[in-house]
Amino acid sequence: MSLANIRQKAKSAQPKTETSSGSRIQMVAVEGEEDENYDLVESHFFGKQLKKEGEGLLGRARRLYANLTRQLLKDRTPNRPKQFKFSAKIREERNATQDDVELGRAAKIGDIIVDIHDHTTTVNVRENGYRAFDDNVLEQVTAIVGQQFVDSYITTHIEGKVDFSLVSQDKHDDVAALLGNINEFCGADVIEWEITNKPNSSFHVARASLTTEQDAKLNDVVPMTLAFGR
Numbered sequence: 001m002s003l004a005n006i007r008q009k010a011k012s013a014q015p016k017t018e019t020s021s022g023s024r025i026q027m028v029a030v031e032g033e034e035d036e037n038y039d040l041v042e043s044h045f046f047g048k049q050l051k052k053e054g055e056g057l058l059g060r061a062r063r064l065y066a067n068l069t070r071q072l073l074k075d076r077t078p079n080r081p082k083q084f085k086f087s088a089k090i091r092e093e094r095n096a097t098q099d100d101v102e103l104g105r106a107a108k109i110g111d112i113i114v115d116i117h118d119h120t121t122t123v124n125v126r127e128n129g130y131r132a133f134d135d136n137v138l139e140q141v142t143a144i145v146g147q148q149f150v151d152s153y154i155t156t157h158i159e160g161k162v163d164f165s166l167v168s169q170d171k172h173d174d175v176a177a178l179l180g181n182i183n184e185f186c187g188a189d190v191i192e193w194e195i196t197n198k199p200n201s202s203f204h205v206a207r208a209s210l211t212t213e214q215d216a217k218l219n220d221v222v223p224m225t226l227a228f229g230r
Contacts (some may be wrong), residue, residue: 058228064123065226072125072224073216078208083229086121122229127204129225132157132196137221144217145210153203159194166190 030037092115096106106113142150167175
């Protein structure tokens with residue numbers, strides 16, 4: 001296959017994208033609060049603002065991950081939990097509205113009332129969410145858990161990347177056909193080798209077979225990954 005064929009195949013596989021500029025974009029001016037769209041655009045504005053605030057609160061909540069990781073590292077059983085659900089009654093103070101007064105929840109508007117919310121925070125242990133790592137980290141992992149553990153639970157993936165900008169134009173098609181000998185053919189290191197090592201689906205469960213000390217050290221270089229459930 002020639003380089004032209006390769007490029008055409010890659011181009012046809014690329015998803016089509018929508019443009020956000022050009023002659024088919026309609027600009028709509030919202031003329032003051034009386035405009036029928038004002039409330040909707042206002043909701044969009046404050047929704048984006050609250051999203052930023054919410055991200056900050058979620059960032060703080062993610063400290064749960066560290067607490068759960070410490071708990072998991074103490075658990076040596078093979079069936080360590082893969083999901084945690086925190087159930088709590090959340091107390092929220094707010095100022096009373098006219099509706100609260102009419103419903104008898106407050107004596108007057110502005111009074112402080114307390115709402116109690118039943119809330120569940122779900123945290124998933126992403127057993128297949130371990131990041132890939134390079135050979136320097138692999139050496140550390142091997143030193144901690146031994147070669148047999150590595151051979152059983154970590155898969156090495158080797159990928160070669162070719163930078164055609166370093167190859168003269170008249171050799172492009174030859175390089176496409178001779179990728180195996182490309183460095184020698186071009187007289188330059190035009191292949192960028194990327195080697196990653198990815199824990200397999202049994203890696204997380206197998207960690208429980210290690211000693212607590214081994215698992216803690218392993219977590220320093222290949223940490224567990226957790227994520228909030230929906």
